[in-house]
Amino acid sequence: MKISELATKTRVPAKTIRYYETAGLLNTPLREANGYRCYSTDDIDTLIFIRRCRELNIPIDEIKQLVAVQRKPEASCDTVDNIIAEQLARVRQTQQELAQLEQALAMLATSCSHKQVQNCAILQSLKAD
Amino acid sequence: MKISELATKTRVPAKTIRYYETAGLLNTPLREANGYRCYSTDDIDTLIFIRRCRELNIPIDEIKQLVAVQRKPEASCDTVDNIIAEQLARVRQTQQELAQLEQALAMLATSCSHKQVQNCAILQSLKAD
DNA sequence: CTTGACCTTCCAGTTACTGTAAGCTTTATG
DNA sequence: CATAAAGCTTACAGTAACTGGAAGGTCAAG
Structure with missing residues (x-):
């Protein structure tokens, strides 16, 4: 899926998605042959999670920790x-x-x-x- | 009076005083022969006024208006x-x-x-x- | 074929400072 | 008197989390 589709599905502006990528909050996505970013459905979940955290005013750096800890289910x-x-x-x-x-x-x-x-x-x- | 004296008298850091000058909130002060800023007692009052406004979270741009309107007592x-x-x-x-x-x-x-x-x-x- | 909608990157602006560096002047100390 | 510490100057960069805009490539429709 391209960035604008991800943007509408998560209600996060495309511009902000790119920003989250440079901020290290989102994995660098695959690219299509033309250079367009190509996202998976997993990215929808992550991005919604991030949006919900931001709505609670949680700083980016701490959201980064929350995203990271979810990769260690036993922690x-x-x-x-x-x-x-x-x-x-x-x-x-x-x-x-x-x-x-x-x-x-x-x-x-x-x-x-x-x-x-x-x-x-x-x-x-x-x-x- | 030099900037550090003004700073202690108003409880506004010298760095912030210089910033307020570039922000157009404070008149550009006179300079001594060595280039040091030279302030008058009026500057104390203005700066305390600004500090009090900032303590109320009033944005710089609006403080600018408040400072300006005080020069027109009839308004x-x-x-x-x-x-x-x-x-x-x-x-x-x-x-x-x-x-x-x-x-x-x-x-x-x-x-x-x-x-x-x-x-x-x-x-x-x-x-x- | 061209128009318009998307996509890309990069740079600048937002708010109100604060930190740092490089370089002067003045003051205090040995 | 030499020098070191304190205080002054400017200019540039960084903070948080985006947002706007410019310049340019790509793609689908009419």
């Missing part, structure tokens, strides 16, 4: 567990930071009663160290 | 209001996305009972389209 799940746990921790950390941000912005947003810039309470707040 | 606060409101909307949007991410990751994290990769429920889930 323990520790790597997998750790990557998911780390990702969850990152997400929760970001959530906390965003909650503080939201507080600060919400207070700012209501602080100015639509006057002129020279009296703007928002700008005043932002000037304070 | 209305609309630009300021809009930028803060947009930033707040962005933050809330990201919060929603992260909440979904957290759900998905939390479910994944508890799904595998430490077996082998070949039976790993996490990996199974990630393979499904």
Whole structure:
């Protein structure tokens, strides 16, 4: 199958598929006589797996580990567990930071009663160290 | 004042100050005879303002507008209001996305009972389209 | 035969810095 | 006074994960 077919079947843009290849996430595919990339059905599964990981914001480098560990069926799940746990921790950390941000912005947003810039309470707040 | 003094007074790294200059966020400073940048006390205020905006995750381009509008004291606060409101909307949007991410990751994290990769429920889930 | 849709590679741009290198000037120390 | 350390300068590269665009080859249809 050519790259555009793989792209529609996995809902990953062709451009991104080529990028994943250079990033070492996807095996270098066979080429047809004309130089076009030629993919197998296995590549569909791998690419969907990658897409699902990316939707969970898992970094490329860690997806690489997840792809690699699947080639060793006897290995323990520790790597997998750790990557998911780390990702969850990152997400929760970001959530906390965003909650503080939201507080600060919400207070700012209501602080100015639509006057002129020279009296703007928002700008005043932002000037304070 | 030289760049390192400005850096300590504003808690913005000297490297970042130079970057803000090339990014058009800071006026090009005067130079001493030896070529060293020479800053005024006004630069302290501007830079603290910029740092506070960055702490609220406001993009450089929008900080540029906020800095510019302060040079027109008679202007209305609309630009300021809009930028803060947009930033707040962005933050809330990201919060929603992260909440979904957290759900998905939390479910994944508890799904595998430490077996082998070949039976790993996490990996199974990630393979499904 | 030519038009349009795909395919290829390579280079540049995105965001907001940060690291590093090479080379000056100034300050501190022996 | 010599020199070494600290601080200043510029310029280039790297980060993450793509995305856009240019230039050019290939293939099927009308």
